[in-house]
Amino acid sequence: MTTPFRSAAALIARIPGDRFLILLIATVALAAWFPAEGFGAVLAEKAVVAAVAALFFLYGARLAPEAIWNGLSNWRLQALVFASTYVLFPLIGIAVALAVRDHLPQDVVTGLLFLCLLPSTVQSSIAFTSIARGNVPAALCSASLSNMLGVVLTPILVSQLLPAATGGFSLKALEDIALQILLPFVAGQVVRPWIADRLKRHPVLTSVVDRGSVLVVVYAAFSAGMVAGIWHQMSVAGLAAILGISLAVLALVILATTLASRALSFPIEDEIAVVFCGSKKSMAGGIPMATILFPGHAVGLIVLPLMLFHQAQLFVCATMARRYARRGEARQALPVSVSQLR
DSSP states (O other): OOOHHHHHHHHHHTSTTHHHHHHHHHHHHHHHHSOOOTHHHHHHHHHHHHHHHHHHHHHHHHOOHHHHHHHTTOHHHHHHHHHIIIIIHHHHHHHHHHHHTTTSOHHHHHHHHHHTTSOOOSHHHHHHHHHTTOOHHHHHHHHHHHHHHHHHHHHHHHHHHOHHHHTSSOHHHHHHHIIIIIHHHHHHHHHHHHHHHHHHHOHHHHHHHHHHHHHHHHHHHHHHHHHHTOGGGOOHHHHHHHHHHHHHHHHHHHHHHHHHHHHTTOOHHHHHHHHHHHSOOOHHHHHHHHHHHSOGGGHHHHHHHHHHHHHHHHHHHHHHHHHHHHHHHHHHHHHHHHHHHO
16 A cells, blocks of 8 residues: 555655755755864865865766767757857856846856856766657767866856956966866776776765765855855845746756757757757756865855756756656557557
8 A cells, every 4th residue: 555655755756856955955054053164174175175086087987988979970969969058058147147246146146157157967967868768879978078078168168257256267277177177087087997887886886976075065165155154145035036047047948959959850859868968057067166266265155056056957857858758658659549540
């Protein structure tokens, strides 16, 4: 017999990111009550460096180079996802920043634009494409290529569009990116032949590093914000405004990628890959980049729009993936129904 408890548990299990959202909220609460100060702040900073390096090492170890080259053959799809991620999103981000700069704290406005400069996600883009019965190899290629390019493109875009927040593109920022992101990623690629199979057999390890690294960075960022006393700048109305803006940006990009795919006569499987890869932003990669590119005391507010957008995209795209999947089931059932009518 199905009990109300089991039904509720099953419902929660079907909601992507819900448990991680709870952990994020708990981490923010921990930083609010027990922020890292003094020697604790130094330890937190070192933990962030180690967590970011571990995260990108595992990215390199899991990413098969041949998968990228195989997917590049569908160049129209890849070009459309690239345009959405690094052209459409930044243009929307600039427009949003100009529209709200007099109504929200400057660090939040910076965060809204920074959000639009980030690469796409890898895991959720591929997962939702698979659920929706889309072109999974193309999604794998698009998401992976977006993240590889984002390591270089995002800092360059940030330095050009947010010079006041970052002080411009500096050799120190380039050195930090190389040491904390590029070097571990390359090291992961080098050792991939020896450890990739083990990582596949132990997905819990990669999941812990993926999510744990984000939690470590969030704790350090929000602790710095608490110590600097910046959180009094945000109100409930301000948080609601950020969430509303995030949903509006997400809806606009989803609409644009859908219409563009259909205008180019993409098959439905390619449309699904474009929509899910072209509409997402990576929190796992974005928060570590923020700690490198922005002053420590400001990171907490800067990454706040990214955290809210991340959860919004999970819930919206989960709903869309199920709708796409039902459409695919209906198309598969149609020939059977017609043959029966004959």
